[in-house]
Amino acid sequence: MTRPIALIVDDEEDLLTLMRLTLLRMGVDAETASTLKDAQRLLKKQSFDFCLTDLNLPDGSGLSLVSDVARDYPNMPIAVITAYGSMDVAIDALKKGAFDFVSKPVELARLRVLVERALQVNAPSAAANEEAQLSESLLIGKAPVMLALRTTLTKLARSQAPVYISGESGTGKEVVARLIHLLSPRSSGPFIPVNCGAIPAELMESEFFGHKKGSFTGATEDKLGLFQSANGGTLFLDEVADLPLAMQVKLLRAIQEKKVRPIGTQTEVSVDIRLLSATHKNLQAQVNAGGFRQDLFYRINVIEVQVPPLRDRGDDILLLADTFLQRLCADWGITPPKISKAAQQQLLTYAFPGNVRELQNTLERALTLCDDGMILPEHLKLNAAYQLADTGRVSDVSDSYISNLSSLSQVSTGNAVYGSVPAAAISAIPSLKNLPPEGLEVYLQDIERHIIQQALDASLWNRTAAAKKLGMSFRSLRYRLKKLGLGTDLDKDDIDDEEIQSA
Numbered sequence: 143m144t145r146p147i148a149l150i151v152d153d154e155e156d157l158l159t160l161m162r163l164t165l166l167r168m169g170v171d172a173e174t175a176s177t178l179k180d181a182q183r184l185l186k187k188q189s190f191d192f193c194l195t196d197l198n199l200p201d202g203s204g205l206s207l208v209s210d211v212a213r214d215y216p217n218m219p220i221a222v223i224t225a226y227g228s229m230d231v232a233i234d235a236l237k238k239g240a241f242d243f244v245s246k247p248v249e250l251a252r253l254r255v256l257v258e259r260a261l262q263v264n265a266p267s268a269a270a271n272e273e274a275q276l277s278e279s280l281l282i283g284k285a286p287v288m289l290a291l292r293t294t295l296t297k298l299a300r301s302q303a304p305v306y307i308s309g310e311s312g313t314g315k316e317v318v319a320r321l322i323h324l325l326s327p328r329s330s331g332p333f334i335p336v337n338c339g340a341i342p343a344e345l346m347e348s349e350f351f352g353h354k355k356g357s358f359t360g361a362t363e364d365k366l367g368l369f370q371s372a373n374g375g376t377l378f379l380d381e382v383a384d385l386p387l388a389m390q391v392k393l394l395r396a397i398q399e400k401k402v403r404p405i406g407t408q409t410e411v412s413v414d415i416r417l418l419s420a421t422h423k424n425l426q427a428q429v430n431a432g433g434f435r436q437d438l439f440y441r442i443n444v445i446e447v448q449v450p451p452l453r454d455r456g457d458d459i460l461l462l463a464d465t466f467l468q469r470l471c472a473d474w475g476i477t478p479p480k481i482s483k484a485a486q487q488q489l490l491t492y493a494f495p496g497n498v499r500e501l502q503n504t505l506e507r508a509l510t511l512c513d514d515g516m517i518l519p520e521h522l523k524l525n526a527a528y529q530l531a532d533t534g535r536v537s538d539v540s541d542s543y544i545s546n547l548s549s550l551s552q553v554s555t556g557n558a559v560y561g562s563v564p565a566a567a568i569s570a571i572p573s574l575k576n577l578p579p580e581g582l583e584v585y586l587q588d589i590e591r592h593i594i595q596q597a598l599d600a601s602l603w604n605r606t607a608a609a610k611k612l613g614m615s616f617r618s619l620r621y622r623l624k625k626l627g628l629g630t631d632l633d634k635d636d637i638d639d640e641e642i643q644s645a
């Protein structure tokens with residue numbers, strides 16, 4: 143078997159020798175270059191399994207080599223060596239297509255891990271068509287946006303860069319994270335998903351970093367933290383927007399240093415993880431409002447992947463519906479029913495605020511309600527408030543209506559949403575005959591609830607700030623929250639009847 147060969151680019155002779163010896167001990171041959179020009183010459187002369195480059199070279203920046211390699215040799219992973227603490231440059235390199243980075247002084251253990259990962263990128267593991275099959279069966283969809291998404295995921299699975307997955311609730315962000323892991327060189331390692339919103343604040347540090355028996359009341363056993371559990375694999379921080387600020391600082395440190403210190407111990411433990419994160423909230427808005435640290439956002443959001451809402455995926459709605467019905471019926475041991483033309487049309491013109499998860503729930507319910515092997519519109523029980531104009535397809539007009547409902551930035555920057563409702567939104571409002579059976583009041587309340595919820599999310603549930611965004615008084619917002627069932631227990635005590643009368 144031929145030995146792999148690497149190209150190392152650095153102008154420090156001692157470091158070059160040290161890295162070369164480390165690689166040789168790992169069974170990897172190495173060619174060395176001390177300038178960009180030398181590196182380019184060697185790249186033209188022969189092919190390499192991977193490249194490791196310093197950033198400060200006598201004739202230019204290693205970043206330009208990263209860009210050249212990403213363009214001319216996209217299958218060759220390239221990693222960069224950064225000066226200690228220069229995280230900005232490391233992130234820039236990752237954005238330009240570097241596979242990973244290592245900081246100076248180069249720790250040999252870390253270098254070894256990096257080399258192993260680099261060699262796995264092109265190792266003949268799953269064949270390309272197996273990867274495509276996996277990708278298609280896990281993340282179902284044939285819409286152009288989904289094809290493009292799958293191509294992006296296959297590409298970025300090769301890198302170690304942190305990926306931030308954004309998208310509305312239920313669009314499939316966790317599916318995307320799992321797929322990145324399965325397509326990556328880490329696929330044989332663990333995939334550890336964490337719902338950051340579900341861990342009580344006081345247990346967070348111990349959950350993430352682990353603890354030693356007896357380190358606090360209740361620590362009856364040694365506990366391995368989530369970082370160590372994900373070692374060699376992928377840590378997926380779901381609902382990352384829900385991390386308390388105090389924990390964000392600790393997490394940032396662990397991510398930067400790639401080390402954790404379990405509670406009750408004095409020593410730090412190195413961890414080798416790839417970090418993925420997701421939230422359905424507007425994280426940038428949360429950063430602007432001071433609820434999420436800018437430096438952590440910058441660190442986890444090296445590459446952003448947006449998962450499109452279901453209503454933008456056209457016929458994928460029916461493809462997913464069929465697949466879910468087949469799966470459910472296989473589980474229940476029954477023959478899958480058909481979906482009537484009218485029911486299909488309803489599905490295609492429904493806004494799916496809860497996206498793929500809502501589609502799954504809708505079909506499960508329809509399956510229990512339907513008889514004679516046919517799902518009819520009445521079995522879907524879709525919320526008429528979200529039924530779009532019946533144009534046969536989710537139209538541009540309907541899209542703009544939806545985005546007007548959900549666009550926080552428009553609400554907060556005062557663009558024409560209130561007072562002067564855009565013509566496109568008005569034309570998307572259902573006609574009288576399409577109003578929900580519950581009537582106008584319920585329809586309007588749904589819209590009101592949706593907008594208020596968005597404003598509250600954008601203001602991190604600071605009701606004074608939310609009221610300001612909505613152009614209403616605090617009192618009036620409090621009244622509406624109670625009316626719509628969004629109030630907290632606190633509200634229940636302190637809103638008196640007189641206030642309700644006067645709001």
Ligand SMILES: Nc1ncnc2c1ncn2[C@@H]1O[C@H](COP(=O)(O)OP(=O)(O)OP(=O)(O)O)[C@@H](O)[C@H]1O
Binds near residue numbers: 316
């Ligand atoms: N393209 C898809 N193909 C097949 N199943 C999908 C797809 N997208 C989502 N699903 C399924 O829909 C459900 C919701 O997906 P998932 O939990 O990944 O969404 P999410 O965006 O992470 O939601 P949340 O924002 O609530 O965390 C899951 O059961 C998932 O398996």
